[in-house]
Amino acid sequence: xxxxxxxxxxxxxxxxxRLSMYEKVFNTKDAVELHGAxxxxxxxxxxxxxxxxALEVALRNSIHTNATNAISKDWYDKLSTRIRKGWKNKxxxxxxxxxxxxxxxxxxxxxSHKTPPKGLTxxxxxxAKMDFGFWDNLLRECFSINGNSNALWPRCIPDxxxxxxxxxTNSTIQLKISxxxxxxxxxxxxxxxxxxxxxxxxQTAIKYVNSQTDKxxxxxxxxxxxxxDWLEVHMLQSEVRRIISKDFLYLCQRKDMDDLQQKFSRYKxxxxxxxxxxxxxxxxxxxxxxxxxYMITKxxx
Numbered sequence: 001x002x003x004x005x006x007x008x009x010x011x012x013x014x015x016x017x018r019l020s021m022y023e024k025v026f027n028t029k030d031a032v033e034l035h036g037a038x039x040x041x042x043x044x045x046x047x048x049x050x051x052x053x054a055l056e057v058a059l060r061n062s063i064h065t066n067a068t069n070a071i072s073k074d075w076y077d078k079l080s081t082r083i084r085k086g087w088k089n090k091x092x093x094x095x096x097x098x099x100x101x102x103x104x105x106x107x108x109x110x111x112s113h114k115t116p117p118k119g120l121t122x123x124x125x126x127x128a129k130m131d132f133g134f135w136d137n138l139l140r141e142c143f144s145i146n147g148n149s150n151a152l153w154p155r156c157i158p159d160x161x162x163x164x165x166x167x168x169t170n171s172t173i174q175l176k177i178s179x180x181x182x183x184x185x186x187x188x189x190x191x192x193x194x195x196x197x198x199x200x201x202x203q204t205a206i207k208y209v210n211s212q213t214d215k216x217x218x219x220x221x222x223x224x225x226x227x228x229d230w231l232e233v234h235m236l237q238s239e240v241r242r243i244i245s246k247d248f249l250y251l252c253q254r255k256d257m258d259d260l261q262q263k264f265s266r267y268k269x270x271x272x273x274x275x276x277x278x279x280x281x282x283x284x285x286x287x288x289x290x291x292x293x294y295m296i297t298k299x300x301x
Contacts, residue, residue, distance in 0.1 A: 002254055007031035014038075021192065026202050028253070036253030037202075040243070043252070044209055045193040047240045051216045052184045054231060056132050058223045059177070063135060063152070064127045066159040071150055073123045076104050080150040081142050093142040103134050132181050139174035161222045168222075176219060183212055193244075202249060209244040213237070235299060241281035242297065251285060261285040261293065 008031075019034060022041075028034040067075040079100075083093045107129045116125045144153035152160075153170040161173065187193060194205035196212070217237060221228045231237045242248060250256050264286050267274055275296075278284060284296040 002032045002036065005035075007035060010035075018192065021195075025194070025199065025205060026249075026253075033253040033255055036255070037249065040249045040252040041193045043248075044240070044243050045187045045190075047243045048187065048193065048209075048213060048216070049184075050236050051213065051220075051231065051240060052180070052187075054227065054236070055177075055180065055216050055220050055223075056135070058220055058227050059135050060127065060130065062160045062223050063138060063156075064124075066156050067152060068123070070156055070159070073121070076100075076126070078150055079143060079152060080145055080148045082145050082151075084141065089141075093140075096137055096140050096142050100134070100137055103130065103137075132184065136174065136178050136181050139170045139177060141171055144170050163225055164222045173219075173222075176215065180212070180216060180219070202246070206244055206246060206249070210241075213240050213244065233301060235280065235301075238280045238298075242283050245282075247283070261287045264288045264294075267296075 019038060022028065022037045023034050026033070026037040028037060064075075071078055081093075081097045083090055083097070104126070107126050111122065111125060111129070114125070116122050120128075138152060143151060145151035146154065149155070157164065157170060161168075164173075186195070194209050196208040199205050199208050217228060217231065220231070247260060250260055262284060267284070267286050274284065278296065278298055280298045280301065282297075286294040286296060288294070
């Protein structure tokens with residue numbers, strides 16, 4: 001149980017300055033609530049990672065497949081680029097184009113003595129080695145040239161993003177994906193999942209994490225409606241929604257447990273109706289006479 005831990009003994013292995021942020025935002029009353037909020041953030045971050053991975057893989061494969069069809073197998077070497085006028089735009093475009101070329105050259109060097117696994121080409125292997133930043137960079141204006149058959153954009157937008165809403169361009173998509181890439185990088189460096197603009201308390205923290213999840217799923221939907229269905233069928237989005245909730249936060253904090261948990265004997269008597277009413281994005285907490293807690297969730301639709 002959380003109250004059996006000597007929290008003061010963790011001071012040299014947990015970030016005390018960061019914990020003070022949790023204390024302020026979540027208005028914690030004791031060490032159990034404070035560390036519970038921290039654990040909630042860790043679990044929420046872990047649950048979001050599969051969605052971010054799904055976004056990255058979908059973006060990578062959609063660009064690679066359609067660029068291969070539209071340009072060539074080594075499309076990353078043959079892309080047409082442009083440098084806009086104006087000192088700031090010119091400098092930015094030159095930097096982004098050179099960065100793209102360097103990334104391709106570096107990966108080619110790393111793969112120079114490797115043989116692709118069966119079923120994959122060297123082009124596939126090279127593309128798979130590119131990180132999220134490579135695909136983010138490809139959406140920039142220097143890769144967009146109207147009427148150019150070797151330019152990615154706007155030519156490939158309808159195929160790469162078949163469900164893109166009207167009014168969106170490669171540039172506006174890039175801004176959204178870049179923000180999510182920053183979010184992913186923050187999580188990879190163990191930043192609080194809820195740390196965002198306008199977050200001042202537990203309510204706004206939960207709202208912020210839900211909004212980030214919405215953005216991830218939205219862009220995956222632009223790439224493939226079927227992949228959003230895939231996330232639903234395998235309950236990946238539901239797992240996130242269960243965790244980024246007030247009930248799950250309070251469970252981690254062991255807060256208001258009388259309202260959150262149900263006695264096993266009663267739950268058992270009403271088992272059929274309880275299971276029937278249980279939503280995929282929710283959970284039930286059952287307590288036994290030995291004070292053990294169990295979580296009931298739906299794992300398939």
